[in-house]
Amino acid sequence: MSIAELDSEELKEAVKDTLGEERMPTWSELVRIMCRIAQENGEWGGYPIPLDSLPLVLEERHPMAQTLSGMSFDNIRLARKRGNNHPEERDDPPLVEYVNSWYSLSRRCHVTILRVMPMGGETVFVVQPDFGAERLVSMLNLFEACDVWNIDAEVAAQSKLLAMVGVHKFKQYMMTGSFLETSSRSRVTYVFRKLRPTVAMAPYDRNKDESMKVLACLCLHPIGYYETTWAGVMCPTDDVIAHLTMMRGDEHLFWRKANQHPAWIKEAGL
Amino acid sequence: MSDLIYAGSDSLIPDPVAPFEPGLDALSTGQGHLEITFSKADEKEVQRAKDIIQDMMKRGYLIFIDEGDGKLKRVKRFDPEHEKYIIDDPQPEHKPEEPESSTGKKRRGRKPYKKSVDMRRTRATSVPPTAGG
Numbered sequence: 240m241s242i243a244e245l246d247s248e249e250l251k252e253a254v255k256d257t258l259g260e261e262r263m264p265t266w267s268e269l270v271r272i273m274c275r276i277a278q279e280n281g282e283w284g285g286y287p288i289p290l291d292s293l294p295l296v297l298e299e300r301h302p303m304a305q306t307l308s309g310m311s312f313d314n315i316r317l318a319r320k321r322g323n324n325h326p327e328e329r330d331d332p333p334l335v336e337y338v339n340s341w342y343s344l345s346r347r348c349h350v351t352i353l354r355v356m357p358m359g360g361e362t363v364f365v366v367q368p369d370f371g372a373e374r375l376v377s378m379l380n381l382f383e384a385c386d387v388w389n390i391d392a393e394v395a396a397q398s399k400l401l402a403m404v405g406v407h408k409f410k411q412y413m414m415t416g417s418f419l420e421t422s423s424r425s426r427v428t429y430v431f432r433k434l435r436p437t438v439a440m441a442p443y444d445r446n447k448d449e450s451m452k453v454l455a456c457l458c459l460h461p462i463g464y465y466e467t468t469w470a471g472v473m474c475p476t477d478d479v480i481a482h483l484t485m486m487r488g489d490e491h492l493f494w495r496k497a498n499q500h501p502a503w504i505k506e507a508g509l
Numbered sequence: 510m511s512d513l514i515y516a517g518s519d520s521l522i523p524d525p526v527a528p529f530e531p532g533l534d535a536l537s538t539g540q541g542h543l544e545i546t547f548s549k550a551d552e553k554e555v556q557r558a559k560d561i562i563q564d565m566m567k568r569g570y571l572i573f574i575d576e577g578d579g580k581l582k583r584v585k586r587f588d589p590e591h592e593k594y595i596i597d598d599p600q601p602e603h604k605p606e607e608p609e610s611s612t613g614k615k616r617r618g619r620k621p622y623k624k625s626v627d628m629r630r631t632r633a634t635s636v637p638p639t640a641g642g
Contacts, residue, residue: 245619271537273541274539277539283535283537283543283564284535284537284538284543284637285537285538285539285540286538286539287538289586296640296641297637297640298569298637298640298641300569300638301638303639320600321633353544357581389539389540389541390538391541391627392539392540392542393541394542395541395542396541396542399534399542404517436642448618458641458642459639459641459642460639460640460641460642461536461636461638461639461640462538462636462637462638462640463538463640464640464641464642469642470530472538473536473537473538473542474541475542477536477542480536480542480634481536481636481637483634484634484636485571485573485579486574487573488571488573488579488581488582488583489571489583492571492583496639497639498641498642
């Protein structure tokens with residue numbers, strides 16, 4: 240029985256079997272229930288868990304991609320209120336059509352061009368200033384993702400990270416949430432950070448002892464992540480381990496697979 | 510414990526120089542990364558590890574192995590029957606002789622050399638496919 244085939248009665252049964260009573264599970268109990276269902280289905284990788292308001296983004300080949308991609312519990316409630324099973328099954332015509340968007344470095348804002356259908360397809364632009372409040376919202380959204388992370392998983396991941404980097408870097412990580420490592424091949428210095436993209440830096444001139452420049456901020460979430468956040472579906476240190484492993488094992492592939500954000504945009508997390 | 514903390518001692522951090530233990534670490538969701546250590550696992554667990562590795566290769570997971578030297582190498586293929594990882598060998602000890610061509614010209618370009626590594630003598634870490642970010 241897969242999560243896609245569960246209706247509300249079957250889910251209630253799964254909850255009752257795990258908790259011993261019929262009631263709404265807490266987030267940690269929901270994690271346990273999903274782990275149990277994944278185990279019963281032979282899915283050794285586990286199932287990602289949707290949140291209340293942040294839609295889930297999964298990689299295309301994941302077994303649950305079709306079922307869970309774009310899902311949040313708010314979306315489900317909204318769809319049910321409108322009388323449809325899935326938000327995408329609605330037949331309402333779109334009110335606006337996306338044309339283009341970019342980041343303006345000189346004005347420090349996001350510019351989006353839209354075509355408004357009720358206005359006869361007239362083109363309008365929307366300017367979204369990039370200032371502290373937006374970045375604060377991205378940070379606050381991480382608290383919602385905390386609900387579905389397992390603390391035992393985080394502790395296990397930190398043990399593995401300690402074995403990979405040693406005491407000194409691990410202490411840096413525990414105290415500051417980040418640590419540095421320079422690639423022996425490319426001589427690029429990486430700042431691996433918890434819940435933020437990895438910063439790649441190189442000196443302006445390798446022959447001189449000068450300051451560093453940021454090449455890019457590399458964002459990569461294995462399996463999935465929650466929209467508008469830096470939160471992956473794995474616990475935070477597992478994401479760091481993924482970045483570190485790829486950098487050490489195949490640096491070119493790491494750069495190819497990651498989204499390379501410039502340092503000045505909100506997504507870079509600087 | 511507080512005395513140790515205020516004294517700035519790092520003795521609370523366990524000794525990371527633990528003996529190298531071959532096995533598999535599969536990063537995943539839910540209960541955290543799946544960990545199988547071959548010296549502590551029975552044959553059923555080892556078979557499970559082989560099944561998981563094959564499943565991971567099909568799904569596009571990246572697998573990196575450590576042979577105990579701390580250097581990570583990317584796995585290209587997995588041979589479950591012989592329990593071998595196939596990796597690129599950057600410095601082959603023996604280069605096979607290249608056959609002579611009919612025109613007498615030498616073959617151009619670097620030929621990739623493959624090396625097979627025993628599964629039970631390495632520690633593998635798998636990274637799932639990325640969803641972006």
